[in-house]
Amino acid sequence: MKTFLRQMGALVRLSFVELWRRNDVFGLLVLALALMVPLSMASPFGASGASRYLDEAALLLIWAFSLFIALGTGSRLFPPEFESRTVYPLLSKPVSRGRVLFGKYLGAVSASWSALAFFYVLYFGSSLLRGGSASSEFFQAVALHFAFVALAVSVSLLGSLLVTPSANLTLSSIALAGMFFFGRRLPEYADAISAPLAWLVRLVYAAGPHAEFFDMRQRLVHGWGAVDAGVFAAVLAYAAAYSCVCLALAAAVLKRRRL
Amino acid sequence: MTTGSSARGLAPHLAAAALGIVVAVSLALAAGRFGDAMPQVATGGDALSVAFGDAKAAISLAMVRKADSYFHGGIDMDCGDAHGHRQGQAHDHEGDHGHDDDHGHVEGDVAPARDGCDPWRWINARVRAPEVHRHLERAEAVELMPWFWAAVKADPHNADAWTTAMYVAERMLKDVDLARRIAGEARAKNPDSLEIACAAACLEYGGGHGDVQAAEALFERVRSIGKAKCGGRLGELNPHDAEEYCRALDYLSKIMADRGDSAGVQRLLDEARSTGIQTPVLDSISRRLP
Numbered sequence: 001m002k003t004f005l006r007q008m009g010a011l012v013r014l015s016f017v018e019l020w021r022r023n024d025v026f027g028l029l030v031l032a033l034a035l036m037v038p039l040s041m042a043s044p045f046g047a048s049g050a051s052r053y054l055d056e057a058a059l060l061l062i063w064a065f066s067l068f069i070a071l072g073t074g075s076r077l078f079p080p081e082f083e084s085r086t087v088y089p090l091l092s093k094p095v096s097r098g099r100v101l102f103g104k105y106l107g108a109v110s111a112s113w114s115a116l117a118f119f120y121v122l123y124f125g126s127s128l129l130r131g132g133s134a135s136s137e138f139f140q141a142v143a144l145h146f147a148f149v150a151l152a153v154s155v156s157l158l159g160s161l162l163v164t165p166s167a168n169l170t171l172s173s174i175a176l177a178g179m180f181f182f183g184r185r186l187p188e189y190a191d192a193i194s195a196p197l198a199w200l201v202r203l204v205y206a207a208g209p210h211a212e213f214f215d216m217r218q219r220l221v222h223g224w225g226a227v228d229a230g231v232f233a234a235v236l237a238y239a240a241a242y243s244c245v246c247l248a249l250a251a252a253v254l255k256r257r258r259l
Numbered sequence: 260m261t262t263g264s265s266a267r268g269l270a271p272h273l274a275a276a277a278l279g280i281v282v283a284v285s286l287a288l289a290a291g292r293f294g295d296a297m298p299q300v301a302t303g304g305d306a307l308s309v310a311f312g313d314a315k316a317a318i319s320l321a322m323v324r325k326a327d328s329y330f331h332g333g334i335d336m337d338c339g340d341a342h343g344h345r346q347g348q349a350h351d352h353e354g355d356h357g358h359d360d361d362h363g364h365v366e367g368d369v370a371p372a373r374d375g376c377d378p379w380r381w382i383n384a385r386v387r388a389p390e391v392h393r394h395l396e397r398a399e400a401v402e403l404m405p406w407f408w409a410a411v412k413a414d415p416h417n418a419d420a421w422t423t424a425m426y427v428a429e430r431m432l433k434d435v436d437l438a439r440r441i442a443g444e445a446r447a448k449n450p451d452s453l454e455i456a457c458a459a460a461c462l463e464y465g466g467g468h469g470d471v472q473a474a475e476a477l478f479e480r481v482r483s484i485g486k487a488k489c490g491g492r493l494g495e496l497n498p499h500d501a502e503e504y505c506r507a508l509d510y511l512s513k514i515m516a517d518r519g520d521s522a523g524v525q526r527l528l529d530e531a532r533s534t535g536i537q538t539p540v541l542d543s544i545s546r547r548l549p
Binding site for chain 1: 329332333334377379380382383385386387388389398401402403404405406407408409424428432434437440441444
């Protein structure tokens with residue numbers, strides 16, 4: 001157990017350091033400031049007091065950045081190791097492939113979570129400055145967003161073992177962003193189109209990663225209150241189950257892979 | 260990956276961004292330089308007009324829809340409330356038309372989605388806000404302003420966005436000065452719009468409690484714009500303009516009736532009939548005749 005924890009700790013630390021060393025987060029922060037500062041200084045028609053549009057824009061940016069970071073981090077876990085052949089000395093240690101995969105996944109998730117926490121601290125600070133306060137739906141929204149990031153990293157990790165890095169980034173981002181924006185309406189689209197394509201849409205609806213489950217922006221921005229504890233738990237369970245399935249598939253692929 | 264390799268990885272993206280900026284600036288300059296030679300490019304527009312063209316109108320409409328969604332607490336009700344509210348002004352001569360916060364819907368009157376045996380739908384319906392009919396309270400309506408502002412920035416000729424913004428400022432925020440500022444800007448950018456001129460006149464009229472003289476001058480301005488548009492042949496006005504024209508005549512008839520000028524009201528009724536449209540305004544004017 002002690003060895004397991006030490007191995008996991010080392011792999012997590014590695015992913016963590018790699019994300020923060022790349023300065024992606026700071027680049028995104030500068031981009032966010034460049035977009036949000038002019039928006040916050042705008043006074044539409046000279047009327048003051050509007051703040052929901054700022055919340056909405058800030059939360060959308062946080063979602064976009066978290067997706068960018070989660071997919072980037074997840075997709076970079078193995079391909080560089082294969083390319084530079086550093087995976088050989090890693091696997092020559094007394095550590096199984098499954099354990100390497102799980103450790104790297106935990107590292108990528110914790111690194112992405114740290115970046116997400118950083119963005120949410122900034123958002124919460126700016127919200128406090130505008131007279132906002134902590135609410136139960138805020139903490140629920142953050143928790144669901146963290147769960148989404150764990151799911152996105154697992155999807156991207158699985159993709160990185162199946163297709164090329166660029167294809168993985170493209171397909172993962174299309175799948176997650178597509179489900180985020182259109183996932184809820186897929187049954188309606190399926191009803192409106194002809195049979196073969198409709199079945200495909202229904203298959204995507206059944207098996208695709210439902211990113212929209214984790215989106216509580218509407219409740220947060222417009223003050224609709226928290227979701228029921230049962231629904232909240234169901235969404236967390238969905239994220240855990242989906243991530244486990246992706247990790248199990250990734251472990252199977254890695255195990256069969258000839259190195 | 261090291262910082263050096265990260266910087267090297269960024270180089271193609273920076274080059275692409277720089278190329279994009281160069282292309283955009285070149286397009287903007289070319290539009291100015293060769294504007295006459297390129298009739299498909301709107302002359303006198305900014306770089307945004309050149310780059311997006313008709314897409315700006317679509318963006319503007321999307322912004323108005325977003326404002327409508329905000330009015331319903333972020334839910335897309337798609338019942339055209341903002342329009343319904345604003346158009347209630349048409350026969351609102353005496354003051355508050357009484358449906359700026361309630362127009363017949365009751366809380367929770369939207370049917371909940373049927374979950375059936377679809378667990379994903381069940382989750383979606385509960386994570387998203389409940390689809391109950393809710394409106395922004397009066398002071399909260401300021402949250403709509405950024406979207407109307409964005410709408411008219413994207414397309415300054417979106418009369419619907421201008422007039423709804425005026426309505427929200429006047430009726431919901433009770434800020435007549437703000438409504439006047441919006442009206443002034445709207446008229447400056449759309450000097451030929453009957454709809455905007457009529458809305459600005461209604462604003463001055465203020466349900467009969469405002470500056471009636473200023474309102475009368477503005478309603479007369481609507482008449483002159485309308486006549487200029489059709490060369491005096493009112494039957495050739497398009498239906499939308501004809502409707503606005505008759506609205507202005509309706510208000511003018513009210514002002515004249517208050518002065519006891521029955522002959523003037525009769526002239527306005529004849530003028531309204533000459534537009535050739537069937538509108539309740541005709542009945543409204545004729546009721547003012549002795």
